[in-house]
Amino acid sequence: MSDAWEVIFQINTLTAALRLATPIALAAMAGTLSERAGVINIGLEGKLLAGAFAAVYVTYVTGAPWLGVLAAMAAGMLVGLLLGLFAIRLRADHVVAGVGINILLLGLTTWLLQVVWGGRGTSPAVTSLPRWSIPVLRDIPVVGELLGSHSPLVYFTLLAAPALWLVLFRTPAGLRVRLIGEHPEAADTVGIAVNRTQYLTLMAAGALAALGGAQLSLGDLAWFSQNMSAGRGYMALAANVFGQWNPVGSLLASLLFALTDAVQMRIQTLPNPWPAELVQMLPYLLTILVLSGAVRRSRPPAALGRHYPPDHGAGAL
Amino acid sequence: MLEGTGTSRAWLRELAVALVAIALALLAGALLLALAGYSVRDAYWSLFQGAFGNIYSLADTFLNAIPLMFTGLAVAFAFRGGLFNIGTEGQLYVAALATAITALAVPSWPPVLAIAAALAAGAAAGAAWGFVPGLLKARTGAHEVITTIMLNYVAILLTTHLVKTRFKAPGPVDQTALIPAAARLPELVPTTRLTWAIVIAVVLIALVDWILRRSAWGLDVELIGQNPSAAAYAGVPVTSRTACIMAASGAIAGLAGSTIVLGVLHRFITNFSPGYGFTGIAVALVARTRPWGVVPAALLFGALQAGGLSMQLFARIPADLLTAVQGLVILFVAAPGLVAIVRRRRRARTPAAHEAHEANETCVAHETRDAHEARDAHETREAHETRNAHEAHETVRKRGANR
Numbered sequence: 001m002s003d004a005w006e007v008i009f010q011i012n013t014l015t016a017a018l019r020l021a022t023p024i025a026l027a028a029m030a031g032t033l034s035e036r037a038g039v040i041n042i043g044l045e046g047k048l049l050a051g052a053f054a055a056v057y058v059t060y061v062t063g064a065p066w067l068g069v070l071a072a073m074a075a076g077m078l079v080g081l082l083l084g085l086f087a088i089r090l091r092a093d094h095v096v097a098g099v100g101i102n103i104l105l106l107g108l109t110t111w112l113l114q115v116v117w118g119g120r121g122t123s124p125a126v127t128s129l130p131r132w133s134i135p136v137l138r139d140i141p142v143v144g145e146l147l148g149s150h151s152p153l154v155y156f157t158l159l160a161a162p163a164l165w166l167v168l169f170r171t172p173a174g175l176r177v178r179l180i181g182e183h184p185e186a187a188d189t190v191g192i193a194v195n196r197t198q199y200l201t202l203m204a205a206g207a208l209a210a211l212g213g214a215q216l217s218l219g220d221l222a223w224f225s226q227n228m229s230a231g232r233g234y235m236a237l238a239a240n241v242f243g244q245w246n247p248v249g250s251l252l253a254s255l256l257f258a259l260t261d262a263v264q265m266r267i268q269t270l271p272n273p274w275p276a277e278l279v280q281m282l283p284y285l286l287t288i289l290v291l292s293g294a295v296r297r298s299r300p301p302a303a304l305g306r307h308y309p310p311d312h313g314a315g316a317l
Numbered sequence: 318m319l320e321g322t323g324t325s326r327a328w329l330r331e332l333a334v335a336l337v338a339i340a341l342a343l344l345a346g347a348l349l350l351a352l353a354g355y356s357v358r359d360a361y362w363s364l365f366q367g368a369f370g371n372i373y374s375l376a377d378t379f380l381n382a383i384p385l386m387f388t389g390l391a392v393a394f395a396f397r398g399g400l401f402n403i404g405t406e407g408q409l410y411v412a413a414l415a416t417a418i419t420a421l422a423v424p425s426w427p428p429v430l431a432i433a434a435a436l437a438a439g440a441a442a443g444a445a446w447g448f449v450p451g452l453l454k455a456r457t458g459a460h461e462v463i464t465t466i467m468l469n470y471v472a473i474l475l476t477t478h479l480v481k482t483r484f485k486a487p488g489p490v491d492q493t494a495l496i497p498a499a500a501r502l503p504e505l506v507p508t509t510r511l512t513w514a515i516v517i518a519v520v521l522i523a524l525v526d527w528i529l530r531r532s533a534w535g536l537d538v539e540l541i542g543q544n545p546s547a548a549a550y551a552g553v554p555v556t557s558r559t560a561c562i563m564a565a566s567g568a569i570a571g572l573a574g575s576t577i578v579l580g581v582l583h584r585f586i587t588n589f590s591p592g593y594g595f596t597g598i599a600v601a602l603v604a605r606t607r608p609w610g611v612v613p614a615a616l617l618f619g620a621l622q623a624g625g626l627s628m629q630l631f632a633r634i635p636a637d638l639l640t641a642v643q644g645l646v647i648l649f650v651a652a653p654g655l656v657a658i659v660r661r662r663r664r665a666r667t668p669a670a671h672e673a674h675e676a677n678e679t680c681v682a683h684e685t686r687d688a689h690e691a692r693d694a695h696e697t698r699e700a701h702e703t704r705n706a707h708e709a710h711e712t713v714r715k716r717g718a719n720r
Binding site: 089090101102104114115237241287293 | 349353401403453456457458459460462463464466467468470471474475477478481482595598599602635637638639640641642643644645646647648651652653654655
């Protein structure tokens with residue numbers, strides 16, 4: 001046990017946690033954004049996979065990881081649009097549609113992985129995103145070690161959380177989005193195009209979540225592997241609930257999950273490691289625990305999951 | 318089941334929804350194949366051959382359909398109670414291991430007893446794995462979609478760990494020893510590996526159908542599924558029922574794993590499931606959550622699974638395409654708006670008088686939330702009118718007294 005505590009407070013572990021938190025946090029913010037607009041976004045897992053795959057594929061073809069990142073965003077927007085088509089236009093139950101999207105993207109990315117590169121499991125290595133080293137920041141003692149050198153997407157995430165908070169809670173556009181999530185009829189009455197705003201929000205959320213996928217494949221590693229998101233999209237949803245539908249809260253909750261992940265990775269490198277499988281369970285168990293503790297005191301957007309214009313035929317199926 | 322003209326029309330409409338969804342998904346699959354430069358004809362032909370081409374492929378289709386009957390039924394049952402159990406994959410893993418361990422522990426028991434004990438252990442393990450997210454949902458509101466998927470990962474890691482450390486048979490593969498012959502499910506058709514599992518599945522489907530339509534418990538499930546707060550108002554103990562629905566769903570899903578161990582693999586092998594749990598979601602939705610609908614739906618997806626393997630072998634096309642097709646089926650079948658669009662198109666071509674009739678009909682369907690749900694609920698409600706009325710009356714009386 002004491003080993004584990006030592007591991008948790010090592011600066012390396014915290015640095016790793018920041019890196020590992022990025023995909024979850026970006027997906028969690030995407031969840032916050034779309035759920036504030038009233039659309040339950042179970043499809044985050046699929047968006048992570050779409051982003052991760054598109055980023056590696058385009059980097060493989062062009063050799064330019066930044067183009068890969070752009071491709072990831074485009075792919076994420078497409079998936080967001082697809083979720084919108086089913087959840088908004090075709091009035092599918094949001095949760096069922098989200099799960100459908102996740103299974104579709106899991107199948108599609110695994111299939112394309114084999115079609116493009118043959119074999120099974122992983123793609124060949126491609127050029128990964130550069131590691132930025134921030135001049136002044138890296139020289140500050142502890143902080144420099146923690147924040148000094150990361151993938152650009154890590155810095156993007158740290159800036160995106162407060163920025164998204166500002167947009168959602170301090171701008172007219174954010175107010176419009178939140179009004180739709182709370183009371184779509186009222187939003188409609190004051191002249192907001194409810195469905196169009198929801199589509200745009202879903203596409204923006206898709207781009208955000210797919211950036212998380214790009215961090216998974218191009219930031220952390222330099223390849224795509226089958227189901228590489230491994231449930232992070234669902235963890236991100238839990239982080240969004242724990243973070244009270246607030247981008248900054250989402251980021252902090254993601255850091256908590258990522259810390260567990262970093263700790264479990266580090267524990268396995270100790271001289272007397274705990275059984276690998278048991279340690280790997282930690283992030284999943286923590287997600288269940290946190291979600292169970294968080295929901296009771298949470299207040300989701302009032303019109304979450306509803307179809308607008310109101311459709312009385314919208315049951316679970 | 319008594320079917321009036323109205324209900325048989327609803328039934329046909331749902332069949333149409335399922336068929337249209339499957340056709341659209343296969344069409345999208347064909348598009349993907351064409352875009353990737355494969356011959357659609359070769360791909361789907363080898364798929365068809367692998368599913369129905371000869372007696373062996375047909376047996377393969379059935380073999381793949383059996384676990385899907387269990388997982389599909391599990392997901393469908395939970396759906397009826399308004400719960401989305403996407404944790405059937407994890408439930409079938411813990412059940413499969415519990416079954417294998419039990420079968421190995423009772424080598425000298427007579428066949429019937431050994432099999433019964435092994436199945437019971439599996440169902441209990443699956444039930445426990447479903448009970449936890451059910452209880453959390455009822456007590457804390459934690460969404461079962463997130464908790465069950467997290468438990469899938471936990472189940473796969475836990476069973477792998479237990480096999481590696483406690484139950485591993487010598488050799489390079491992480492698997493248990495072979496279970497004794499007495500605990501194996503006997504074959505129904507020699508040399509096909511089609512065992513009594515299919516009988517267990519069909520009996521279970523009949524049982525769940527009966528529970529949903531004829532029992533007090535089933536009425537509670539339907540009421541919770543339609544409106545939990547109204548159910549609570551009518552005196553249904555929603556918290557305990559929700560936990561029980563998920564536990565029952567987990568037990569049913571668990572039997573998918575148990576019957577594979579007892580009938581097909583004859584041991585537990587880590588990571589043995591090719592996604593029976595997730596395919597169960599598609600099966601349940603295509604079945605429109607009706608227990609008997611699960612049989613044809615499971616056969617269909619069993620055929621896709623069997624055919625996918627032959628497509629991979631003979632047409633050299635990775636079978637994972639069919640996972641994508643499954644995702645599309647789920648999307649299409651869950652989109653009521655899709656049907657509305659098709660109907661509107663058709664209406665545009667018919668005379669105005671007909672249009673009025675159709676509009677009226679759509680309105681009615683909307684009012685009753687979901688046509689089939691309403692019909693089923695109506696039927697069950699009628700069957701239990703006395704109990705229901707009595708209970709509602711009691712509740713209202715008590716509430717009145719409290720005030």
